[in-house]
Amino acid sequence: MQQEVLSKQLDLSALLHDVSNSFKGASLIVNQLIDGAYGYSLEEIRPFLIALRDTNDRGMSLVEANRVSQEAKPVTVAQFDMLSFLQTTYSLFKPIAQYHSLNLHYETQSSYKHGTQVQGDSISIDRMLCNLVTNAIKYTLAGDIFLRLLNQEDDLAIEIEDTGCGIAAEQLSNIFIPLWRAPNSNLLHQSGMGLGLYIALCVAHAHGLKISVNSVAKQGTKFTIIFPYKDDGIYGLDGRMLPKSQRLQDALSI
Template identity: 75%
Template sequence: MQKEVFSKQLDLSALLHDVSNAFEGASLIVNQIIDGAYGRSLEEIRPFLIALLQTNKRGVDLIESRRVYEELGVVSVTEFDVLDILQKNYSQFKPIAQYYSLNLHYQTQVSYKHGTQVRGDSISIDRMLCNIITNAIKYTLTGDIFVRLLNQGDDLIIEIEDTGIGIAAEQLSNIFIPFWRAPQSRVSDKPGRGIGLYIASMVAYAHGLTMRVDSVVTQGTKFTIIFPYKDGEMYGVDGRMLPKSPKQVGSRRSFV
């Protein structure tokens, strides 16, 4: 019973964490528009108004998804284009990165061997990516953040790389533990709850993805998310969500 209660509390904390992040991002963009940081004319601020709308919608979608799950006990599995999700992420986070004097880069290929369609819970995939990008912004004091979509062989790969404070090798095994924060995270003046990467790892479990983390202290961190290719099938889950378990691989942490 205690484990069940803790699980529900953790689930609620995760939801509040992501909804809070979405609306904090929206507030930041609104304040910058009011201050004229993005320009004064409608033409100048239109991209940022779109980013504001998308960021606000993300928070609403998270709440609605939770409501549907509570009422029906199901997770929506659909087919979607992960390229579209990454493009929206870039639009939403570019003004936030700009606010912190960071450069956010979005890099794609001209074409993809097996396309970019994925089967899964698009809201959860978006949560995973938003939490990793949020952390990249939070723990990069100066420099760049890169979001990439590419092929490695037949697999579809998302990379999120930053030039931030990095994570010590001996701490990599802890970063997905809920509410754990690395000692060096205190150098950032941005608040953190230590739950974003836990959420990202749970999404990876459920979709059968592999998540790898490479990091060097003071040089930065790279998250690599692998959508494995299945002969004749779409990337992602096969019609249903399945819980997965983590396993350690060398100095990296992988989820399969």
């Protein structure tokens, strides 16, 4: 019973974490538009208005998805194109990276061995990616962030790499623990709930994906998400979402 109560509390905290991040991003874009950071003509600001709309829609989608889960309705699993999905993610975060004087890059291949179709819950996958990109921006004081879609043999891989502060080797085993925050977070003046990487791990677990991290302190961090190849040429889930793990770190209901 205690485990179930704690799991529900984490679910709510995780939802508030992601909704808060979404609307913070929207507020940041609005303030930049008001200040004329991107110009004043409709043509100049159109891409940023689209990013603002998508950021706002993302927050509402998270709330709606939570309402559906509270009604015990099944999670919607659908097929979508990861290439264009990541393009939207890039467009959403580009003005936020610019605000922090960072360069956000979206790198793709000219072709993919088995295409880029993915099957899964797009809202959950969006949560995973947005948390990883948000963290990359948060812990990079200067330099570049790379969002990549590529093949690793037959598998489809997403890489999110930054040139930020990195993670000390002795801390790597802790980063997916809910509510854990790196000791240098306060030194970097970064606030947070310690839930972003926990959410990313939970989404990866539910979709049967592999998530790994490579990091060097003071040089940067790279997260890699592997979508294993399926015989039907579609990456991701074969059918329904995987059952909820009994482990605390996999306890997020999505």
